[in-house]
Amino acid sequence: MTMRFPTLCSIGLIAALLPAVAYAQEPITVGPNGEAATPVAELELSDAEVEQIRQGSYTAAFAWHELYDWSGAVAQGAKDEFDRLGIKVVAETTAGFDSARQQANVETSMALSPSILISLPVDPAAGASTYAAALQGGAKIVFIDNAAAGLTQGTDYVTTVSADLVGIGEKTSEAMAAALGGEGKIGYIFHDADFHVTNLRDSAFKWMIENKYDGIGIVAEAGMADPARIEDIASAMLLQNPDIDALYVPWAEPATGVLSVLRQLDRSDVKIVTIDLNEPAGLDMVQGGSISALIADEAYNIGVYAARAGAASLLGKDVAPFLVVDAVIVTADNVAEGWQQSLHHDAPASVLNAQ
Structure with a gap:
């Protein structure tokens, strides 16, 4: 699935290089004007x-x-x-x-x-x-x-x-912990833009990792304001932090760009967990590639x-x-069911046939 926010940068909605939201207490899902969910x-x-x-x-x-x-x-x-x-x-x-x-x-x-x-x-x-x-x-x-x-x-x-945006962040942290076996170092790439949906998901993931998983640590952070720059961002992060075991990427489209970087750097050891469904990410996942899980809303x-x-x-x-x-954690083991739960149609034939 193509993420629905990437081109907002080009139409002037995004303030450049805004810091990621930080929470002292566990975040909760609220609406764009603070409404209860x-x-x-x-x-x-x-x-x-x-x-x-x-x-x-x-x-x-x-x-x-x-x-x-x-x-x-x-x-x-x-x-x-x-x-x-x-x-x-x-x-x-x-x-x-x-x-x-x-x-x-x-x-x-x-x-x-x-x-x-x-x-x-x-x-x-x-x-x-x-x-x-x-x-x-x-x-x-x-x-x-x-x-x-x-x-x-x-x-x-x-x-x-x-x-449930915080629920998505929480499920993403669960998938990350599973991918790392409970221990490892993460590179955290967040959506560096003033957009409620991605801000809350990203921050919820970060809070969960920092407060619920003692064996996992975020060792590098980078904001992504323009998804077209994801390869530069990921390359710099991995070259500066070669001990990274996994990357959080805010949605599936830029995650496919990170896949290209991992292949260029011959870093098949680095895992990716991201949000939303699309065919290239799903195909890599079922083929046992770098993408360990995709978290998708219904x-x-x-x-x-x-x-x-x-x-x-x-x-x-x-x-x-x-x-x-709600949202679902989609892995190679439940890709057919997860695609149906999220999108209500079959996963692409290439994904299903690669299992």
């Missing part, structure tokens, strides 16, 4: 409510940041839930990580008067302008991962649906519950401000 399973619709929605002739639209494996799985989850609820999807757009294009897409979609708009903001700071047409048109807005700034939950938008369920939240709002039901799904 609520498990998605708490959002239910009764049979009578489902029938009421089905009789409402409601419609929905998507204004995506970009479409790829992860967002495609989110979209499919939402479409399947909308189909169950009798809600017709009338528009689906992708912005190519261009905030101006996303605003235009929202305006174009709103010409069709959708009852619900599901979107992951390209530029949260531009929220008021990006979603002005949806606000004026009265659509029930449901955000994915990050809420647009300047909008009020419960009034301007329904909720934000994401993953992307399909994010879509299911985003659609359900929008529908619930149409009925005037209160929806918790920040809904979260």
Whole structure:
């Protein structure tokens, strides 16, 4: 799966070289505005409510940041839930990580008067302008991962649906400990950007390693503001710290760049643990390469519950401000099941056939 944040650097959302967040106490998952996390399973619709929605002739639209494996799985989850609820999807757009294009897409979609708009903001700071047409048109807005700034939950938008971010960090630390057999030295590469999702995941991983695994230590840290520089970052870290046993990389796309560095340096002894699914990382993992585990959120369920939240709002039901799904540790042993749990479709044939 392609990580959904890499090109934010190019559109001015990221402040350069921000320090990683540090926690004195164990972190907890909160929303982009500090909202308490609520498990998605708490959002239910009764049979009578489902029938009421089905009789409402409601419609929905998507204004995506970009479409790829992860967002495609989110979209499919939402479409399947909308189909169950009798809600017709009338528009689906992708912005190519261009905030101006996303605003235009929202305006174009709103010409069709959708009852619900599901979107992951390209530029949260531009929220008021990006979603002005949806606000004026009265659509029930449901955000994915990050809420647009300047909008009020419960009034301007329904909720934000994401993953248990600290849970992902915790599972990543568990996978790292398993890869190292409980002992070893880690190189920690974090997302050096002001982005809630990655900041919390990275910091949770670091806190867990430093506070729960006595035999494992972080011996080198480096921030990655631009994923295109990952090979330079990883090369420098490994050359300066040749005793590193494993690397934490914040998501799977740059992790494939780290794989190239390890091959160039002939460092097959170094393990990688990262987040999200994609074919090159999965293939390396099942072939017994450097990648030991991939931690993935339940992307399909994010879509299911985003659609359900929008529908619930149409009925005037209160929806918790920040809904979260679980995550799964995917290894060579459960790659087929893990891919299904996360994305709700089969792993690539190359990955399955390499087992």
